[in-house]
Amino acid sequence: MVDLDPLPFVSNETLTRIREALTPSPRTVRNLRKELRQSGLAKLGIALIVGVLLMAAFAPVLAPHNPTNQNLDENQLPPLGFDRQTTNTTSEMVNGSITIVNQTSWVNSTVEHPLGTDSLGRDMLSRTIYGARTSLIVGIVGTSIAALFGVTVGLLAGYYSGRIDDVLMRSADVMLAFPSLVLAVALVGLIGTASVRVPDPFVLAGLTPNMPETFTLPGTVIIVVGLVNWVWFARVSRSEALSVRSEEYIKAARSVGASDRHIVLRHVLPNSITPIIVLATIQVAAIILLESALAFLGFSGTTLSWGFDIAQGRQYLSTSWWIATVPGLAIVVTVVGINLLGDWLRDALDPGIEGEGGGP
Amino acid sequence: MTTVSLGRFLLKRAVQGLFVVWGVVTVVFLLRFITPGDPVTFIAPLDASQELRRQIAAELGLNRPIYVQYLDYLWGLVWGDMGYSYISNTEAGARVFARLPATIELAVAATVVAVVLSIPLGVVSATRRHQPVDYGATLFSLVGISTPNFWLGIMLVLVLAVQFGFFPTSQRGIGFLPAIGQTLAQFDVGFVVGRLLELQLFDVWKYLTELPVTTWLAHITLPAITLGTYFTALITRLTRSGMLEELGEAYIRASRAKGLPESLVRYKHALRNTLAPVVTVVGLQLGTLIGGAVITEAVFAWPGLGTELIRAINLRDWPIIQGSLIVIGAGFVIVNTLVDALQAYLDPRVVAD
Numbered sequence: 001m002v003d004l005d006p007l008p009f010v011s012n013e014t015l016t017r018i019r020e021a022l023t024p025s026p027r028t029v030r031n032l033r034k035e036l037r038q039s040g041l042a043k044l045g046i047a048l049i050v051g052v053l054l055m056a057a058f059a060p061v062l063a064p065h066n067p068t069n070q071n072l073d074e075n076q077l078p079p080l081g082f083d084r085q086t087t088n089t090t091s092e093m094v095n096g097s098i099t100i101v102n103q104t105s106w107v108n109s110t111v112e113h114p115l116g117t118d119s120l121g122r123d124m125l126s127r128t129i130y131g132a133r134t135s136l137i138v139g140i141v142g143t144s145i146a147a148l149f150g151v152t153v154g155l156l157a158g159y160y161s162g163r164i165d166d167v168l169m170r171s172a173d174v175m176l177a178f179p180s181l182v183l184a185v186a187l188v189g190l191i192g193t194a195s196v197r198v199p200d201p202f203v204l205a206g207l208t209p210n211m212p213e214t215f216t217l218p219g220t221v222i223i224v225v226g227l228v229n230w231v232w233f234a235r236v237s238r239s240e241a242l243s244v245r246s247e248e249y250i251k252a253a254r255s256v257g258a259s260d261r262h263i264v265l266r267h268v269l270p271n272s273i274t275p276i277i278v279l280a281t282i283q284v285a286a287i288i289l290l291e292s293a294l295a296f297l298g299f300s301g302t303t304l305s306w307g308f309d310i311a312q313g314r315q316y317l318s319t320s321w322w323i324a325t326v327p328g329l330a331i332v333v334t335v336v337g338i339n340l341l342g343d344w345l346r347d348a349l350d351p352g353i354e355g356e357g358g359g360p
Numbered sequence: 361m362t363t364v365s366l367g368r369f370l371l372k373r374a375v376q377g378l379f380v381v382w383g384v385v386t387v388v389f390l391l392r393f394i395t396p397g398d399p400v401t402f403i404a405p406l407d408a409s410q411e412l413r414r415q416i417a418a419e420l421g422l423n424r425p426i427y428v429q430y431l432d433y434l435w436g437l438v439w440g441d442m443g444y445s446y447i448s449n450t451e452a453g454a455r456v457f458a459r460l461p462a463t464i465e466l467a468v469a470a471t472v473v474a475v476v477l478s479i480p481l482g483v484v485s486a487t488r489r490h491q492p493v494d495y496g497a498t499l500f501s502l503v504g505i506s507t508p509n510f511w512l513g514i515m516l517v518l519v520l521a522v523q524f525g526f527f528p529t530s531q532r533g534i535g536f537l538p539a540i541g542q543t544l545a546q547f548d549v550g551f552v553v554g555r556l557l558e559l560q561l562f563d564v565w566k567y568l569t570e571l572p573v574t575t576w577l578a579h580i581t582l583p584a585i586t587l588g589t590y591f592t593a594l595i596t597r598l599t600r601s602g603m604l605e606e607l608g609e610a611y612i613r614a615s616r617a618k619g620l621p622e623s624l625v626r627y628k629h630a631l632r633n634t635l636a637p638v639v640t641v642v643g644l645q646l647g648t649l650i651g652g653a654v655i656t657e658a659v660f661a662w663p664g665l666g667t668e669l670i671r672a673i674n675l676r677d678w679p680i681i682q683g684s685l686i687v688i689g690a691g692f693v694i695v696n697t698l699v700d701a702l703q704a705y706l707d708p709r710v711v712a713d
Contacts, residue, residue: 174383177689179651182669186685189673190395285506292508293655297670310511314659317518324518328511335506343502 045340052334056132060202060211063126064112067304068212071121076320078109079116079124086319116322118312124322128330131306133215134295135334138222139288145226146287147280150233155272157234158241159264169238172231180228180286181293187224188299194219195301218301221294225287236279240272247271274349281342285335292331306331370701377697384689385437388682389430402676403446420446437686443679452679456668456687463664465536466656467649469580470588475642478592479635482599486607487626497596504593513586513659520582527582530661539576547571587656591645598641602634640703647695651688 055062078084088103109116115124157168175183197214204213244250245268253263294300295307302308306327313323392399400417408416417423421432436443442452485497521529534542548567555563568574606612607630615625654666661667665684672680 170379170383173380174387174689177380177384177692178685179648179654179688179692182651182654182666182685182688185654185670186391186673186681187395189670190391190397190676190681192396289506289508293510296508296510297655297658307508310508310514314514317514318522321518324511324514328508328515331511332503332507335508336502339502339506 039344041340042344045337045344048333048337049341052132052136052337055129056136058202059130059133060200060208063123063129063211065123065126066210066212067122067126067130069122071117073121074110074113074117075119075121076107076316076323077113077117077121078107078320079322079326080109080111080114082116082322083108115326116320118309118323119316119320124309124326127304127309128306128326130304131309131327131330132334134218134302134305135288135291135331137217138225138291139284141222142225142229142287142291143280143283145223146229146283147233147276149226150230151237151269151276153230154234154237155241155264155268158238159245159260159268161242161245165238168234172234175228175231178228180225180290183228184221184224184290184294185297185299187228188220188294191220191224193221193299193301216302216304218291218295218305221291221299221301225290225294229283229287229290232279232283233276236275237272240275241268244268244271278342278346278349281338281345285338285342288331288335288338366704369704373697373700373704377693380693381690384693385434385686386430388685388689389433391682391685392678393426397676399446399676399678433682442683442686445677445680447675447677447680452683455680456665456683459663459665459668459684460687461535462532462662463650463653463657463666466580466583466587466653466662466664467646469584470586470591470649470653470656471642471646473584473588474591474595474645477588478595479599479638481592482596483603483626483631483634485596485600486603489604497600501593501596501600504589504596507589509586509590510655510659512589513582513656516582516585517659527578530659531579532663533575533579534572536576539572542572583656583660583662586659587649587653591649594645595638595641599634599638602637603630606630606633636703636706640699643699643702644696647692647699650691650695 084107085104086107088105090101090103091098092101113123113125115128117123118127153168153172157165196217196219198217200208200211200213200215202208203211241264250263250267253267258266291300292305292307292310295302295305296311298311300308309327310324313320313325313327316323399420399422400413404413404416414423421429424432433443440453442456444450445452445455448455481497481500485494488494517527517529520526552564552567555561555567607626609630612625612630615629616622650665653662653664654669656662657664657666658670665687668680669684669688671677672684
């Protein structure tokens with residue numbers, strides 16, 4: 001932090017403004033807490049997010065079955081309360097002539113599989129719980145990559161202006177010409193779906209021996225969803241940097257010989273952070289939707305993904321509606337939670353944010 | 361504001377747009393060199409000799425330096441030549457443009473769905489704030505922007521096509537223009553009027569459902585809702601917040617104070633000012649929908665640009681991949697520029713910025 005005292009040429013009023021700008025105002029934080037107590041929707045959003053986060057973090061403990069274990073004897077079991085009738089048509093030889101016999105039987109749901117099973121007899125509840133991991137990791141890491149890259153580009157463009165700004169913003173225009181899904185499909189499809197296997201700490205510690213030993217991270221997908229969404233961060237942080245750069249305290253910092261790096265990191269960034277936080281929240285939701293779309297189209301690196309399950313359930317729509325329905329509801333609940341939080345943050349911080357940030 | 365400056369503004373926007381299209385073309389061209397895999401390996405038989413591989417590369421011009429290939433590709437594009445498909449040996453440009461009408465049709469239908477539903481919903485929501493209809497609209501738009509549209513499409517198919525059989529589950533059936541043409545050609549006014557006079561309403565209903573235009577409508581309804589829901593939700597939000605903002609302005613209070621009827625205040629003044637930004641967003645969305653239809657097309661086996669792109673990606677059919685991406689990107693830029701021009705024409709303040 002720049003030492004403000006040896007600035008005799010700056011008026012006291014400006015000094016106070018500089019100090020205010022440089023220290024996080026406890027008033028704002030307190031206001032946020034107060035408003036949060038008043039906003040039921042924000043609380044609902046946070047509750048949903050915490051629920052999904054817990055599901056993702058403690059998946060091996062919470063899941064009743066191994067989500068990848070197949071059991072063909074128990075395939076397409078309906079969820080609790082949705083017992084269904086099936087008709088088996090067989091032909092029999094009776095007295096030398098063939099008769100066709102229609103046998104109706106009931107397929108009963110079991111408490112073992114409260115959300116039913118898929119076409120290979122895998123437990124839908126366990127798959128849904130594990131799917132939360134993929135969605136959240138891709139959403140959060142992807143957003144971080146996009147934010148890191150986009151904010152760097154945006155701050156530099158806004159702070160330096162001129163030629164750098166022109167080049168960076170024209171390349172942003174080119175990026176924006178493609179919907180993020182199209183770009184992501186092209187990149188993942190052409191690069192290929194590389195994935196990384198990460199050992200599961202719960203299994204490693206011997207707590208949940210029946211669960212998958214490793215968790216598959218869709219590596220290409222994570223990087224690609226980050227790369228196709230950086231533009232939103234670049235645009236928002238650029239316009240913030242543009243409005244901040246002519247402020248008094250920036251001039252003050254520059255006049256005491258602070259380096260550009262110092263000014264950008266310590267002064268421009270902190271004063272541009274509010275809309276970036278709001279955007280990041282909305283982007284997590286957009287990237288979760290994007291990941292599910294990629295997985296649905298078969299461009300994923302993992303089979304434990306809500307989008308993947310929707311794709312496989314689609315083939316059994318006429319017989320087993322729940323295989324495609326359950327993971328979709330999980331996506332809606334998660335994204336509604338994040339959007340509730342994002343809307344509330346936007347209203348509470350009122351940064352006059354630009355853009356809506358993609359989405360398929 | 362003089363017309364000269366409007367003309368200069370449009371010219372400037374057109375040149376800018378051209379540069380972005382050039383950027384799009386360059387990025388798309390470079391895609392082949394930054395992604396792993398040699399196109400020849402996808403075309404050549406598995407047991408092809410080195411000699412044959414070299415021959416294929418030479419035939420496709422892939423053995424030339426990158427900048428020569430780039431300039432050649434650019435020069436071809438100027439004349440509308442996108443090369444030949446590696447797989448089917450048809451012209452890439454012809455293939456891509458043959459798929460474009462289906463996608464545009466879907467994008468326009470989705471926009472129509474979105475505009476027809478969202479603007480009234482947003483207005484009603486804003487004028488009846490904190491009433492049940494407002495909460496309903498807010499809930500709808502929240503869920504609308506949070507629902508993956510491919511899943512929505514599958515759910516619509518599950519309920520309306522598989523369970524009740526109201527709509528076909530997939531495919532396009534017939535194009536819009538042929539449907540209109542054939543309907544006009546075969547429509548028998550005398551038959552319909554005659555049956556109506558005899559009160560044979562069921563016959564009339566049956567006749568109407570068998571018209572080509574009905575087939576078209578049945579096929580496009582679910583895809584259009586699927587693609588349009590996200591934008592319906594988005595525009596509902598935009599209309600609602602814009603309308604609320606306008607209703608709080610001083611000129612609204614002034615209009616009310618001078619005794620204007622409330623309907624005039626709301627719909628002539630507030631709504632009109634709300635619609636300007638809404639129209640811009642609608643126009644821009646139309647551009648993104650052309651590419652955004654990729655996944656909706658996949659759900660409904662819709663024979664559009666997105667389906668073609670995914671097929672080409674899986675086969676590494678580069679001329680088709682490049683062609684579809686350029687059409688998607690350039691389409692967005694063109695729509696964008698047209699919307700800007702329209703806005704500048706309607707609102708001279710834009711030119712001044």
